[in-house]
Amino acid sequence: MSIEEKGSISIHTENIFPIIKKFLYSDNEIFLRELVSNAVDAVQKIKRLAALGQYNGELGEPLVEVILDAEKKTISILDNGLGMTAEEIKKYINQVAFSGASEFVEKFKDAKDANEIIGKFGLGFYSAFMVSDLVEIQTLSYQDGAEPAKWVCDGSTSYEISEGNRTTRGTTITLHVNAESEEFLVQSKLEEILDKYGKFLPVPIKFGTKTVQEPDGEDEEGKPKTKSVEVDKIINTTNPIWTKSPADLSDEDYLDFYKQLYPFSEDPLFWIHLNVDYPFNLTGVLYFPKVKNDLDLQRNKIKLYSRQVFITDEVKDIVPEFLMLLHGVIDSPDIPLNVSRSFLQADSNVKKINSYITKKVADKLQELFNKDRKGYEEKWGDIGLFVKYGMVSEEKFYDKAKDFALLTNTKNEQFTLGEYHDKVKDNQTDKNGQVVYIYSNDPSKQDSFIQSANKKDYDVLLMNSPIDNHFINTLEQKLEKTSLKRVDSSVASKLIEKDELLESVLSEDQSKTVKEVFEKAITKPGFNVEIVGLNPEELPVTVTMDEFMRRMKDMAQMGGGMSFYGSMPDNYKVAINGNHKLIAKILETTDAEAQGKLAKQAMDLALLAQGMLTGAELTEFVSRSVELI
Numbered sequence: 001m002s003i004e005e006k007g008s009i010s011i012h013t014e015n016i017f018p019i020i021k022k023f024l025y026s027d028n029e030i031f032l033r034e035l036v037s038n039a040v041d042a043v044q045k046i047k048r049l050a051a052l053g054q055y056n057g058e059l060g061e062p063l064v065e066v067i068l069d070a071e072k073k074t075i076s077i078l079d080n081g082l083g084m085t086a087e088e089i090k091k092y093i094n095q096v097a098f099s100g101a102s103e104f105v106e107k108f109k110d111a112k113d114a115n116e117i118i119g120k121f122g123l124g125f126y127s128a129f130m131v132s133d134l135v136e137i138q139t140l141s142y143q144d145g146a147e148p149a150k151w152v153c154d155g156s157t158s159y160e161i162s163e164g165n166r167t168t169r170g171t172t173i174t175l176h177v178n179a180e181s182e183e184f185l186v187q188s189k190l191e192e193i194l195d196k197y198g199k200f201l202p203v204p205i206k207f208g209t210k211t212v213q214e215p216d217g218e219d220e221e222g223k224p225k226t227k228s229v230e231v232d233k234i235i236n237t238t239n240p241i242w243t244k245s246p247a248d249l250s251d252e253d254y255l256d257f258y259k260q261l262y263p264f265s266e267d268p269l270f271w272i273h274l275n276v277d278y279p280f281n282l283t284g285v286l287y288f289p290k291v292k293n294d295l296d297l298q299r300n301k302i303k304l305y306s307r308q309v310f311i312t313d314e315v316k317d318i319v320p321e322f323l324m325l326l327h328g329v330i331d332s333p334d335i336p337l338n339v340s341r342s343f344l345q346a347d348s349n350v351k352k353i354n355s356y357i358t359k360k361v362a363d364k365l366q367e368l369f370n371k372d373r374k375g376y377e378e379k380w381g382d383i384g385l386f387v388k389y390g391m392v393s394e395e396k397f398y399d400k401a402k403d404f405a406l407l408t409n410t411k412n413e414q415f416t417l418g419e420y421h422d423k424v425k426d427n428q429t430d431k432n433g434q435v436v437y438i439y440s441n442d443p444s445k446q447d448s449f450i451q452s453a454n455k456k457d458y459d460v461l462l463m464n465s466p467i468d469n470h471f472i473n474t475l476e477q478k479l480e481k482t483s484l485k486r487v488d489s490s491v492a493s494k495l496i497e498k499d500e501l502l503e504s505v506l507s508e509d510q511s512k513t514v515k516e517v518f519e520k521a522i523t524k525p526g527f528n529v530e531i532v533g534l535n536p537e538e539l540p541v542t543v544t545m546d547e548f549m550r551r552m553k554d555m556a557q558m559g560g561g562m563s564f565y566g567s568m569p570d571n572y573k574v575a576i577n578g579n580h581k582l583i584a585k586i587l588e589t590t591d592a593e594a595q596g597k598l599a600k601q602a603m604d605l606a607l608l609a610q611g612m613l614t615g616a617e618l619t620e621f622v623s624r625s626v627e628l629i
């Protein structure tokens with residue numbers, strides 16, 4: 001039989017080709033992904049037909065091959081899949097493939113920004129025209145009595161079908177690469193693209209050959225000999241671990257796979273194997289990495305696959321924001337890829353997947369916590385950031401994480417939220433029944449404050465990670481009758497307001513004198529002197545910034561819309577311990593200059609403890625101290 005037909009493809013838009021070519025230029029490498037996936041699909045379809053008994057012929061070893069002919073300027077993709085009849089070409093290529101392309105152009109016309117749709121839109125077979133002047137299909141269907149068919153098209157709306165030359169079942173797509181796309185006529189370039197998109201495809205992909213050493217008997221001395229042989233170079237692993245059952249995998253398998261994905265990374269802390277088939281299909285393995293300082297470098301490491309074809313490493317909406325630092329692979333055929341990214345966010349499957357992942361991560365952490373508390377505590381330094389971020393940003397995650405989130409104190413002891421409440425509630429409840437958690441965000445700078453708090457048997461939490469400012473707010477919102485105060489926000493005995501406040505031993509007149517002496521000694525603005533009655537053991541002078549004021553200023557600095565507070569001058573409280581020996585000494589001193597010096601010295605010591613004494617003031621303090629000794 002001879003097939004001879006010229007025809008015209010019926011689509012609305014006459015000039016799809018130039019539009020697609022122009023706007024997909026930056027991402028045109030996906031043509032190879034699309035054509036190789038089609039070839040893989042064809043091979044899997046024939047396997048399925050055979051399994052169903054609908055095909056009884058020879059299956060052969062499933063194989064897809066990519067051949068580059070740089071001289072002829074062609075790239076061919078061959079498969080031994082199910083092939084197509086001439087009728088099927090008309091149906092699947094002329095109608096299906098081209099309708100996909102015209103749909104793209106329609107969408108493109110409506111899109112405000114070309115980038116919105118580029119890259120996610122699977123153009124399928126039509127993407128071949130992004131890099132070719134002419135595309136040829138040679139195919140032979142598996143069906144009884146099928147004739148080989150050939151289809152040729154130059155990307156315009158006219159095509160030609162005639163008798164083909166394939167003698168074995170399957171399809172060969174040959175691209176005659178256009179002048180602008182000659183970069184793809186380089187072996188290493190194609191290899192790179194195949195590696196990127198096809199590393200884990202389920203059917204072996206051959207690309208060229210490689211030389212390996214094989215045993216070749218023994219030499220005269222009886223030593224084993226080897227010879228060089230050329231073998232097919234297969235670029236992929238067909239059964240990556242996420243397609244297997246966790247029961248069949250060892251820790252080593254997971255670690256090996258991690259190394260394969262991220263060759264230069266340290267081992268991960270632990271991992272989660274994802275596997276769900278209802279209400280959506282999703283498999284994958286997510287790894288918790290050791291957190292490094294440069295958080296940005298670690299983002300966008302999760303790879304999204306669809307049926308083992310790599311799609312993207314931008315998984316922003318599929319994976320909740322707080323888990324963007326995780327590594328690994330997610331594979332789901334149920335994530336719509338033929339549409340713009342903005343549509344992707346709104347997709348109900350994407351939302352479901354997002355909450356599924358959140359839940360799985362929470363379950364895994366709970367399991368680790370329950371099984372091995374000590375091991376979990378050791379990992380907290382790395383996972384704490386994720387957990388706190390999650391608690392701050394997602395209500396649902398907070399509800400789960402409140403049972404396994406840990407608080408660390410300055411003595412490096414760790415507590416769950418419940419344990420910590422029980423630990424401090426007796427000694428750290430104020431007169432209004434509020435439990436006050438005291439924290440430090442910089443233990444070395446705030447050491448004197450921490451020591452004063454510890455003297456009162458107050459516990460001090462460590463809150464020095466980048467997320468802690470937000471975490472503190474979340475805890476205050478969620479924990480009942482609990483507030484948090486930074487250890488240097490007031491003198492120790494006033495951090496938690498109790499009834500039993502010490503009185504200052506000073507008379508009203510004496511207080512007034514001391515206040516004046518200090519006000520004179522302090523030359524900078526924004527320091528308000530106050531005489532308080534503290535334990536004689538506590539420091540004579542303490543400089544603090546009010547908790548509320550400091551938080552508002554911190555927020556203003558981070559651009560949290562509190563700019564009013566940001567523009568306010570810094571305001572500090574200078575608490576003079578009326579019960580301290582030094583204050584008595586100041587009162588006894590009659591020489592005004594000596595009095596002023598003592599006050600200045602005590603004030604500078606307080607500033608020094610806060611890390612606020614710098615530059616010329618520090619130099620002056622040092623020489624005054626030398627003089628006093």
Ligand SMILES: Nc1ncnc2c1ncn2[C@@H]1O[C@H](COP(=O)(O)OP(=O)(O)OP(=O)(O)O)[C@@H](O)[C@H]1O
Nearest residue numbers: 038039042083092093096097122123124125126171
């Ligand atoms: N190598 C092949 N062997 C057999 N049939 C093929 C081959 N390549 C394409 N086809 C047929 O042509 C159809 C259209 O292919 P095309 O890639 O445009 O769309 P698709 O694969 O259905 O969807 P997608 O847009 O996701 O790629 C396929 O569904 C398939 O029936």
